[in-house]
Amino acid sequence: MSFLEKEAEHVEGFAKECAVVTHHRLEPDPAGGLRPAGKLEEPLIIRPTSETIIGATYAKWVQSYRDLPILINQWANVMRWEMRTRMFLRTAEFLWQEGHTVHATSEEAIEETERMIDVYADFAENWMAMPVIVGSKTAAERFPGAVDTLTIEAMMQDRKALQAGTSHFLGQNFSKAQEIVFQSEAGEREFAWTTSWGVSTRLVGALIMTHSDDDGFVLPPRLAPAQIVILPIYRDPSQRTEVMQYVETLRNELTAQSYAGTPIRVEVDDRDMRGGEKKWHHVKRGVPLRVEVGPKDIEKNSVFVGRRDQPKSVGLPRGEFVATVATILGEMQQNLFDRALKLREENTVTIDNEADFRAFFTPKNEEQPEIHGGFATCYFADEASIDELLKELKVTIRCIPRDQDASGGVCFATGRPATQKAIFAKAY
Amino acid sequence: MSFLEKEAEHVEGFAKECAVVTHHRLEPDPAGGLRPAGKLEEPLIIRPTSETIIGATYAKWVQSYRDLPILINQWANVMRWEMRTRMFLRTAEFLWQEGHTVHATSEEAIEETERMIDVYADFAENWMAMPVIVGSKTAAERFPGAVDTLTIEAMMQDRKALQAGTSHFLGQNFSKAQEIVFQSEAGEREFAWTTSWGVSTRLVGALIMTHSDDDGFVLPPRLAPAQIVILPIYRDPSQRTEVMQYVETLRNELTAQSYAGTPIRVEVDDRDMRGGEKKWHHVKRGVPLRVEVGPKDIEKNSVFVGRRDQPKSVGLPRGEFVATVATILGEMQQNLFDRALKLREENTVTIDNEADFRAFFTPKNEEQPEIHGGFATCYFADEASIDELLKELKVTIRCIPRDQDASGGVCFATGRPATQKAIFAKAY
Numbered sequence: 012m013s014f015l016e017k018e019a020e021h022v023e024g025f026a027k028e029c030a031v032v033t034h035h036r037l038e039p040d041p042a043g044g045l046r047p048a049g050k051l052e053e054p055l056i057i058r059p060t061s062e063t064i065i066g067a068t069y070a071k072w073v074q075s076y077r078d079l080p081i082l083i084n085q086w087a088n089v090m091r092w093e094m095r096t097r098m099f100l101r102t103a104e105f106l107w108q109e110g111h112t113v114h115a116t117s118e119e120a121i122e123e124t125e126r127m128i129d130v131y132a133d134f135a136e137n138w139m140a141m142p143v144i145v146g147s148k149t150a151a152e153r154f155p156g157a158v159d160t161l162t163i164e165a166m167m168q169d170r171k172a173l174q175a176g177t178s179h180f181l182g183q184n185f186s187k188a189q190e191i192v193f194q195s196e197a198g199e200r201e202f203a204w205t206t207s208w209g210v211s212t213r214l215v216g217a218l219i220m221t222h223s224d225d226d227g228f229v230l231p232p233r234l235a236p237a238q239i240v241i242l243p244i245y246r247d248p249s250q251r252t253e254v255m256q257y258v259e260t261l262r263n264e265l266t267a268q269s270y271a272g273t274p275i276r277v278e279v280d281d282r283d284m285r286g287g288e289k290k291w292h293h294v295k296r297g298v299p300l301r302v303e304v305g306p307k308d309i310e311k312n313s314v315f316v317g318r319r320d321q322p323k324s325v326g327l328p329r330g331e332f333v334a335t336v337a338t339i340l341g342e343m344q345q346n347l348f349d350r351a352l353k354l355r356e357e358n359t360v361t362i363d364n365e366a367d368f369r370a371f372f373t374p375k376n377e378e379q380p381e382i383h384g385g386f387a388t389c390y391f392a393d394e395a396s397i398d399e400l401l402k403e404l405k406v407t408i409r410c411i412p413r414d415q416d417a418s419g420g421v422c423f424a425t426g427r428p429a430t431q432k433a434i435f436a437k438a439y
Numbered sequence: 440m441s442f443l444e445k446e447a448e449h450v451e452g453f454a455k456e457c458a459v460v461t462h463h464r465l466e467p468d469p470a471g472g473l474r475p476a477g478k479l480e481e482p483l484i485i486r487p488t489s490e491t492i493i494g495a496t497y498a499k500w501v502q503s504y505r506d507l508p509i510l511i512n513q514w515a516n517v518m519r520w521e522m523r524t525r526m527f528l529r530t531a532e533f534l535w536q537e538g539h540t541v542h543a544t545s546e547e548a549i550e551e552t553e554r555m556i557d558v559y560a561d562f563a564e565n566w567m568a569m570p571v572i573v574g575s576k577t578a579a580e581r582f583p584g585a586v587d588t589l590t591i592e593a594m595m596q597d598r599k600a601l602q603a604g605t606s607h608f609l610g611q612n613f614s615k616a617q618e619i620v621f622q623s624e625a626g627e628r629e630f631a632w633t634t635s636w637g638v639s640t641r642l643v644g645a646l647i648m649t650h651s652d653d654d655g656f657v658l659p660p661r662l663a664p665a666q667i668v669i670l671p672i673y674r675d676p677s678q679r680t681e682v683m684q685y686v687e688t689l690r691n692e693l694t695a696q697s698y699a700g701t702p703i704r705v706e707v708d709d710r711d712m713r714g715g716e717k718k719w720h721h722v723k724r725g726v727p728l729r730v731e732v733g734p735k736d737i738e739k740n741s742v743f744v745g746r747r748d749q750p751k752s753v754g755l756p757r758g759e760f761v762a763t764v765a766t767i768l769g770e771m772q773q774n775l776f777d778r779a780l781k782l783r784e785e786n787t788v789t790i791d792n793e794a795d796f797r798a799f800f801t802p803k804n805e806e807q808p809e810i811h812g813g814f815a816t817c818y819f820a821d822e823a824s825i826d827e828l829l830k831e832l833k834v835t836i837r838c839i840p841r842d843q844d845a846s847g848g849v850c851f852a853t854g855r856p857a858t859q860k861a862i863f864a865k866a867y
């Protein structure tokens with residue numbers, strides 16, 4: 012608790028969602044169950060994030076400008092108490108990667124903050140096939156204690172926004188609170204500049220909500236553990252040898268191909284199970300390509316290929332399939348990205364007045380009231396003045412996009428002159 | 440808490456080391472600090488391990504023998520309350536990998552338990568260069584709720600034992616406690632068989648305590664992030680261009696070589712820093728090979744090479760060094776293993792009577808009383824009967840080694856006939 016107390020804004024931001032450990036044992040209670048025992052002198056807070064404890068370490072390590080920069084990255088579970096949880100997206104405990112850096116100059120720390128949000132954007136777009144908007148959070152939405160919070164925001168299929176990763180420029184706030192001080196090249200005592208950045212298992216939720224359909228999960232080929240599953244089909248055991256020989260040859264031909272710089276990953280599912288059930292098993296799990304092989308396919312030296320992003324399976328000559336399989340996977344990766352981008356573009360509007368804003372964020376379809384809205388791009392002058400409107404509509408400012416031609420306009424709500432546009436949306 | 444309560448032995452084993460969350464907020468206290476608020480109806484236990492919660496999930500997933508086996512592996516932080524902590528080796532919270540499997544048959548679950556301890560032993564010996572003894576824990580040392588706990592035990596340089604990884608055959612204990620029931624191929628309801636296994640960041644401590652010397656860390660080449668660091672040396676800036684050209688060529692020649700199946704990892708440290716200080720930086724961090732290159736080396740087309748496991752650096756013709764670098768790394772990997780194995784063999788004794796046992800585990804060197812003992816291999820008849828002796832000497836049974844010719848003998852302490860030998864040691 013004494014760690015967390017150090018940075019005032021930080022503790023204020025997290026105080027309402029801290030899990031507090033007060034005891035360190037269990038003992039039998041009279042009713043035959045267990046009860047807490049061994050009360051702690053100072054309660055322990057389960058870290059909601061690790062700036063304060065890692066900052067205390069940096070304060071010990073950093074003496075001179077020669078010690079800088081330092082980067083620590085850790086994978087750790089953290090806990091933020093949530094009243095309403097949602098699988099993958101919002102859980103009290105989550106596994107994440109949190110990076111923390113400390114620098115001699117403001118410029119270098121800002122550069123690091125930007126580099127990391129670009130790393131996250133690259134991963135989201137080029138690996139997860141999930142388009143994102145890169146921008147800054149407004150003051151009210153910023154990480155507690157940060158000077159600037161960069162974010163990547165994605166649109167889910169129900170048109171809600173999901174914050175998928177953040178990178179914070181912390182200025183000297185934490186170094187002042189924690190005395191991270193170094194001797195500069197000129198011999199002066201200076202406070203260091205810090206950053207932090209993270210993504211979590213929330214990205215698994217993002218993947219599901221971006222690409223899944225009524226049949227289940229859809230996996231972008233670059234991320235799929237198995238990019239192809241081969242399903243051998245035979246009625247009676249006498250056919251098994253022939254089919255499995257063909258399957259093994261096919262597997263070898265496919266794994267000899269490369270896609271996105273690595274050998275193609277192929278799985279053969281030879282389990283004893285009904286064909287339809289087995290196929291369904293892999294459809295649900297989102298395997299990009301299913302290849303069915305039975306005696307008839309062998310006769311024609313062909314394969315029967317189902318692409319997870321298309322409804323119908325097609326027969327293809329085996330040689331043609333093997334020669335083009337990397338291209339097919341590449342097309343599928345691009346198609347998933349394009350599909351998600353199209354959804355976002357179709358559901359992004361520019362709004363310059365309150366009436367349109369209210370209409371956009373009010374459900375119209377009575378059967379699916381939860382699917383409505385999208386991203387509204389609006390000029391706004393001042394965060395505080397629109398706070399009540401946003402609360403009423405349950406809308407939040409997702410970010411001030413990095414790429415904008417802010418030639419200037421008027422605030423959609425107050426009509427006052429405004430210089431910046433933001434993305435507004437309902438969000439997870 | 441209700442999860443943990445299910446398996447009786449399990450909860451008994453962990454009740455004394457559970458961190459208990461009782462509140463979920465902080466509020467200002469009158470003294471100007473913070474105090475816990477938001478009391479929970481049911482206290483939350485921070486998992487010391489996840490058998491109970493993963494078992495509850497398996498109970499939902501498993502219906503038929505067709506659903507089996509299942510394997511879940513997770514990286515997660517867990518917490519076991521410790522009064523006396525020791526960096527890396529024993530910390531209240533630690534990051535580990537925990538795997539959990541569920542099977543239709545006892546045989547298959549036992550096979551999995553053994554497979555995983557072999558995976559850990561292979562990693563310890565062939566990657567960490569740390570020899571280990573594979574064996575079973577005795578009943579008193581077993582994982583709470585396990586039928587059999589397999590362990591890998593290593594000897595640290597101070598001759599203490601370190602348990603470096605465990606794999607548990609849980610029988611049907613957890614499946615009965617949690618109702619993990621499936622319909623067998625014959626159509627009958629049966630309880631499943633489960634296993635769990637894990638290693639933790641304790642292995643970082645094991646690495647340090649196995650190989651480090653007075654100069655710091657020593658990294659086995661197979662694990663080293665950089666296997667070679669090149670240190671360019673020049674007095675005045677005019678020499679820089681020539682030296683860096685030579686260094687870049689050398690770097691390319693080295694990274695074109697492979698060791699242990701991957702391209703050799705080379706780092707160039709061109710920081711502006713005193714030569715001695717820079718060299719020391721990499722010695723302390725245990726980089727396997729340091730290569731110094733200055734104008735004189737360039738004249739002779741040679742390099743000056745320091746091996747972290749040897750005291751003296753040597754000059755070598757550049758071509759010879761490049762051609763043999765993979766061999767050198769391989770020798771160093773083997774040398775570290777051999778050195779550790781020699782230490783263990785020199786400090787392992789066979790003991791058949793209590794007097795020798797007492798003498799072995801009693802410090803003799805007054806200047807370093809903490810370094811004494813080692814591994815004692817002794818026949819023993821019955822764990823309970825030697826319990827007091829072991830407590831008095833602070834010795835534990837590390838394991839009953841898998842590979843032993845247990846032809847039979849007498850218990851070292853009681854003189855009673857005994858059929859199994861165990862490794863006894865002081866331990867971390």
Ligand SMILES: [Zn+2]
Nearest residue numbers: 237240278296
């Ligand atoms: Zn699969």
Ligand SMILES: [Zn+2]
Nearest residue numbers: 665668706724
């Ligand atoms: Zn280094």
